[in-house]
Amino acid sequence: MKTYLKNYSRNFDYPLFFTYLLLCLFGLVMIYSASMVWAVNKLGYSADYFYKKQIINLCIGAVAFAVGAFIPYKIYKENKVLLVMLSFMFISLLSVYFFGFSPGNSGAKSWINLGFANIQPSEFVKIIVILYFSAVFTKKYEKGKIDNINESIIPPIFVLFAAAFMVFLEPDLGGLMIIFFIAISVIAASGIKFKTFGKILGVLGVCMAIALIGIFFIRDSFFTEKRMGRINAFFNPFEDEQFFGYQIVNGYLAIGAGGIKGLGIGQSVQKMGYLPEPQTDFILAIIAEELGTFGVAIVLGGLGFIVIRALLIALRTKDPMARMIAAGIASMIGFQTFINVGGLTGIIPLTGVPLPFISYGGTSIILLSLAMGILINVSMFVKRERNKV
Structure with a gap:
């Protein structure tokens, strides 16, 4: 010591x-x-x-x-620590769905009231995604399987989309963009080949396209008056x-x-x-x-x-x-x-x-x-x- x-x-x-x-x-x-x-x-x-x-x-x-x-950063690579982090992330995100509230009528049901304080679980997702992706891709890198999409990409991508979907439901669109950007940045720094990285971006692109198609079918409930107002205000805030x-x-x-x-x-x-x-x-x-x-x-x-x-x-x-x-x-x-x-x-x-x-x-x-x-x-x-x- x-x-x-x-x-x-x-x-x-x-x-x-x-x-x-x-x-x-x-x-x-x-x-x-x-x-x-x-x-x-x-x-x-x-x-x-x-x-x-x-x-x-x-x-x-x-x-x-x-x-x-x-605490040495390599501890986050241990399976028990990863399991605790992922469990905490999904439990807190799930709690938002049942107990979340929107402070100041912001429109995003992304907070949990603990009585003595309010917490925003989507903030935890950002740091957990960094540590989880870094740990998983390090293990695959050490085993020489970093470019094997089936073994190195599918599990973390599944975790990413599961967490992103729960953040989307709040909805915290700003947090959602940051989470995806973090994941892509960590993958880009993993030592993965450019060709494999391109495939990953392709998979993410397809998934996002499917999500956009889904949003199209529920556009009346998704594009609320408040969201459309923000979009219109972006183009010309002085009109309103x-x-x-x-x-x-x-x-x-x-x-x-x-x-x-x-x-x-x-x-x-x-x-x-x-x-x-x-x-x-x-x-x-x-x-x-x-x-x-x-x-x-x-x-x-x-x-x-x-x-x-x-x-x-x-x-x-x-x-x-x-x-x-x-x-x-x-x-x-x-x-x-x-x-x-x-x-x-x-x-x-x-x-x-x-x-x-x-x-x-x-x-x-x-x-x-x-x-x-x-x-x-x-x-x-x-x-x-x-x-x-």
Whole structure:
């Protein structure tokens, strides 16, 4: 144990850790700034309600980070651990179907109320898919069966589609896109041949085509007024700026008002009741309004640094599992950031995906902290591996 801790401290990835820490602290400050008016005027809470709740979330996240950072990542390859993870994932997803609710009438029945806290099981799916796919493909890689589609692809693809179908039923379409992107990224980093990878993409494409055909037959129940409103608002939010386009338009106003320098910390106008729940997935709009381009650059620069560093870790290691875990975490954070910023700026339709490390949310920050801990553990292994050469 003493030797392990000594090696750990020597190879600890301090730049990665401090970037994660600074983003969390920056997010905490902006959650307080963005949520104070909403908490008092709309919900009747104290001005620091969401701030205090996020502190608790970060404390739990710190424990999750420590667990991920200090437990060797190869333990996730053990069959018993994989069985526990998959069991937990499907039980929690199934619980959403029976006990889930939609906070704030968001339309997505994707949360479970535990009494003392609300959890979002689709967030667990992201990290479990990374670890499960990395473990399964590592075992196939070691046995020389990585390119045998029947043996290496069918079981994990079945697990992926089973979990994705349950997330789709909620429906959490933003989470669904992230889960598929993660799975494809991990497979791409597995060492699989390009020809085999192309076949996998073909299989996924066929399955998605079948799903789209199924949606066509239930289009009247699937394309609800709210979903169609979001789609129409994506194309032209100003046509319905008092209803479905309301959030997007006010997000634009916040970004435009901030300009280069911003109005100053705490000086946002849009958080005064114009932008609904500004501490969640639209928090970057408040950052842009109060801190301008500089504030946005801090956030996107920090997130970009984590993604690039994770990809470099994946490229530098010879261990297939380390490579896949690092690539999976990079894709999760990178693609989630793209969906959030894309929805805010009108590049893609809104999906309600939080901005990593910045937006208010317990399940999100706890699972992201766990992912960062695991990435730190992988980074330590890669650094020690290179030092031995």
